[in-house]
Amino acid sequence: MIVLFTDFGLTGPYVGQVKAVLARTAPGVPVIDLFADAPAHDPRLAAYLLAAFAGEFPSGSVFLAVVDPGVGGPRRPLAVQADGRWYVGPDNGLFELVVRRARSARCVEIAWRPERLSASFHGRDLFAPVAAELAKGHPPPGPECPLAAIRHPELPDDLAQVVYVDGFGNAMTGLRATAVPAAARLVAGGCRLARAGTFSDVSPGDAFWYENANGLVEIAVNQGRADRALGLGVGAVVAVEA
Amino acid sequence: MIVLFTDFGLTGPYVGQVKAVLARTAPGVPVIDLFADAPAHDPRLAAYLLAAFAGEFPSGSVFLAVVDPGVGGPRRPLAVQADGRWYVGPDNGLFELVVRRARSARCVEIAWRPERLSASFHGRDLFAPVAAELAKGHPPPGPECPLAAIRHPELPDDLAQVVYVDGFGNAMTGLRATAVPAAARLVAGGCRLARAGTFSDVSPGDAFWYENANGLVEIAVNQGRADRALGLGVGAVVAVEA
């Protein structure tokens, strides 16, 4: 299974072109659209989103993970293996939380280059072919690189910022619910929010936080939009009051 | 074939996570995105949309149909078989029109529960695995339940409301075109509309109603947007003047 995690956007030909490469190179391998709207150009925020969602996918899954503002520049292309899953994408911190939370991990710097390498679309030209080969069980095309060389120790274990706002206006944070006491208040958009089990536990229009279906602290409003009610966008800072 | 009919939205990881479960549980079974933007949180409106579109799918198709405002509450999970197609989702009226219009139908209450059942995402955790098993030809995991127990006789046979607005601003109603005389006027947004065969039968900018490609009465404007021209959104009431 190849899982797409990108900021390519839902419109435009970009995801489709990547899928065409995958279909040709790894025919018959299922391809799953997880996020096409990961935090744009922000691998730091995206790192927490990727780590929260990757764990449910089976061992052997290959993540094509491209949030790559430095495309065309000197950043290295990587294939990282963590807990049996592969992650293919740029060396910019995107894989830091996946690696940090893994029981085992290793890293390969992609040395292979395609015949045609556009300046702006390494997702299609470089990362997709590598992901397809890994999904077929082939070895990664490059030398092992020390894990230490790709680590970003400056990133916190949990991030008290909004990392995604879904179509209903619910705001996912980079905080794992297990890292926040159940009785804690969350301060977001100037409001102090209590925890609830799920939407129907609060009155319509009330804002709250809860553990979402992927283990993240998520801010929501029952029958409403938390993003508008609280003025929350991707990157907004929240605070935990224990 | 598994057909997705949900209000999960086009953005966000929800449809992708469901598809990952389907790909693992029923590998090789085609999965079709029919609606990810069915009327949100409104199974009554969605019921008319589902019934209008389901009929073109072949016998044996499995609909994963999740418009489920009561997720996490006491509503029962169902697998309904109607005219050879399966419908998996919540017991909230979503399947009423499918059942009412079927030549044959039966109902099973899903008794199986997964190891992990989140409070907010039964589409992924409960309904998707069941749909995948049904698509493989396995029996539904629970006891038969009397059809009478899931019926919603209060719903009309045809619904004089807008049930969907497409990306072009065309407004589908819950009225089957066969239920409306061809000479009838439709009153919508304060305007009285005549029937036309298709867009090019009227002048640019003119509003009209027609039988859409799925048999529903649809309100449209040639080379324009009916939703804006007439102020129509999902749920808007229309009237038939015979």
Added chain:
Amino acid sequence: MIVLFTDFGLTGPYVGQVKAVLARTAPGVPVIDLFADAPAHDPRLAAYLLAAFAGEFPSGSVFLAVVDPGVGGPRRPLAVQADGRWYVGPDNGLFELVVRRARSARCVEIAWRPERLSASFHGRDLFAPVAAELAKGHPPPGPECPLAAIRHPELPDDLAQVVYVDGFGNAMTGLRATAVPAAARLVAGGCRLARAGTFSDVSPGDAFWYENANGLVEIAVNQGRADRALGLGVGAVVAVEA
């Protein structure tokens, strides 16, 4: 491989219904979403977009290409073969640039009609079944038609207009980069733009033009939206100053 190139929109059931037909008629054939938001109702603009993106797909690919404002009217349905790829869609100029740039091409007028042919959705009822049969290697269902009968010599070889704006606000033109001198200025939205290699070659906020990953002249702003900064939408005219 079947490639979808339509103006059906990202929302709504239209692409899904087409895919259901393809899955039934050509099971196992990969289907790629290239564009669901090609220039709406404008086959002339869409022709340049299609020609720019088709070349990367392998021989034997079948393009289901439907930008069809005349649906239900007298325009002929076509299956055009160019450089080993099939293009199925309406006879309205959409295939002109593909044919003009091809080393070899031929044309078939689709004579087959389905049992059910809706007035408004030939993409599902007529073109999708034909595309599926071609993808299986079956011959096109109709007589050869002289290429001259479907040509549109009035279209220029390159089009100095915006043909697509992507989700990031980058504006693709109908100009191939090979047709524009590298030192040329592009005048768009009242601004004169120089060429750059890629985004990171200019300062944040600066507008420029570059050869995009599909060979088209594209107008962009580093870390910004060219569409808003320059007031560019689909159809906007640009000029080349050599």
